[in-house]
Amino acid sequence: MKKMKSLIAVALFSSAFTFAQGSALKFPAASPLQTLKQEVGISSVTFEYSRPSANGRVIFGNVVPYGQFWRAGANAPTKIIFESEAVINGAKIPAGAYSLFTYPKADEWTIVINKNLNIRSEAEHDKSQDVANFKVKTAKTAGFVEVFTIDFTKVSPTKTTVELKWENTVISFDIAFDYDNQLTANIEKALASDSRPFYQAARYYYDNKKDLKKALEWATVAYSSSPNAYWVGTLKAKIQLDLNDKKGALETLEAVKKNGNLDPQTAAGIEELIQKAKVK
Numbered sequence: 001m002k003k004m005k006s007l008i009a010v011a012l013f014s015s016a017f018t019f020a021q022g023s024a025l026k027f028p029a030a031s032p033l034q035t036l037k038q039e040v041g042i043s044s045v046t047f048e049y050s051r052p053s054a055n056g057r058v059i060f061g062n063v064v065p066y067g068q069f070w071r072a073g074a075n076a077p078t079k080i081i082f083e084s085e086a087v088i089n090g091a092k093i094p095a096g097a098y099s100l101f102t103y104p105k106a107d108e109w110t111i112v113i114n115k116n117l118n119i120r121s122e123a124e125h126d127k128s129q130d131v132a133n134f135k136v137k138t139a140k141t142a143g144f145v146e147v148f149t150i151d152f153t154k155v156s157p158t159k160t161t162v163e164l165k166w167e168n169t170v171i172s173f174d175i176a177f178d179y180d181n182q183l184t185a186n187i188e189k190a191l192a193s194d195s196r197p198f199y200q201a202a203r204y205y206y207d208n209k210k211d212l213k214k215a216l217e218w219a220t221v222a223y224s225s226s227p228n229a230y231w232v233g234t235l236k237a238k239i240q241l242d243l244n245d246k247k248g249a250l251e252t253l254e255a256v257k258k259n260g261n262l263d264p265q266t267a268a269g270i271e272e273l274i275q276k277a278k279v280k
Contacts (some may be wrong), residue, residue, distance in 0.1 A: 014131040021095040027053045031074035040160045041179035042186075047100075049073035053147050059167040064104055069122040071101045072164060073148060077119050087176040087260075088113070089134035098131060102164075108135050109164075109171050144168060180208070191218065198222040199232050206239050215239050223252075230260030237273055250277040 025244050028114040031050040053076040054121055055156035064070050072078045081097045099119045112125070113132040119125055127133070145165045154161040159176035189203045199222040207213035219236040226232055240249035253274050256262075262270065 029075075033075070034150075036150060036152070038098070038155060038160055038176070040155060040177050041157040042183055043082070043084040043086075043177045043179060045083070045086065045162075045175055047078065047150050048081070049078040049148075050075040051147050051149065054144075054167055056075075060104055060169055061106065066105050067103060069101060069125065070104055071099075071120065071148075074217060077101065077117060078150075079117060080113060082175075083097060084177060084182060087178070088132045091132040091134070093131045097266065102126075104169075106138065108137050110135050111171075111173065112217070118270075136172070136173050139170050139172075141165050141168050141170045145170075184210070198225075199229075199235070201234060202239070206235060212239055212243055216243060225238060227255070227259050228257065228261075229267060230256050230262060233260070234273070237277070241276060246277045250274065 008133045016189065029050070031052040033048070033050050035179050036047045036049075037247035048136065050073045060066065077099045077100065079097055080100045082093060082095050084095045086093045086095075097117060098113045098115060100111070100113050101119060102112065111132070112130055114125070115129040115131060116124065116126065120260055145167060148166040149164075151165070152160050153163050153172065158179060159174050161172055161174050163170055163172045165171075183204065187204065190197050191201055198218045202215045202222060205211060205218070216236065216239045219239055220230065223229070223232045223236050233252055237249040237252040237256065240246075240252060253270055256270055257267075260266075
């Protein structure tokens with residue numbers, strides 16, 4: 001009986017060991033993966049990279065030798081993804097995914113963006129596949145950075161500033177998007193098949209001082225569809241005033257007063273525009 005119990009115990013242990021060996025166990029990564037996305041205007045840029053830690057080591061000039069290929073992270077190559085065409089250091093980069101790697105020096109780094117997503121060493125770097133290759137000066141971080149970090153530090157409708165920092169070193173560069181041309185093309189395309197964005201298109205053209213005659217055309221269509229929308233009529237009148245069509249602006253503003261249910265502040269704004277339209 002005792003022998004039987006021993007055999008059962010051995011069988012159970014072997015079974016448990018086999019299960020553990022064959023199961024999909026997940027352990028913490030020494031350099032965890034991060035996906036970082038930033039919206040810029042009507043586009044976006046995304047980084048996918050692994051984040052090594054200093055762990056008491058001297059990094060630059062040691063773990064990361066000066067003047068040699070470094071993938072700007074650990075494990076798999078660092079990837080940068082542009083939703084639409086971007087501009088970096090004067091180079092136009094088509095929408096898509098690319099590898100980003102570096103050649104660090106004490107005072108400056110060379111940043112390379114390449115079409116090959118699987119570059120892991122200098123030997124695999126085909127310069128004919130580069131879409132951007134530029135130098136940036138290094139700077140000192142405000143404090144010690146334990147884990148390698150890529151970050152977006154400034155964001156505007158047209159560009160963002162990217163920082164790469166580790167240990168006591170930081171470098172930065174700008175990524176720009178020509179959202180105006182892109183949005184203009186999108187507006188034209190949308191208005192060819194859909195009446196809904198007429199007001200938004202007219203507003204964009206008016207705010208950005210683009211083709212005001214086209215803006216007036218779109219605002220007129222939008223106001224005809226929604227005569228009780230005082231904000232649409234007001235926009236139309238403002239465009240007419242900018243085109244020096246004071247008579248047309250006055251007619252539009254009188255219609256806005258008649259059709260719109262205006263609060264006191266809006267009514268005062270309409271009256272102010274009416275006075276501008278009456279000036280000879």
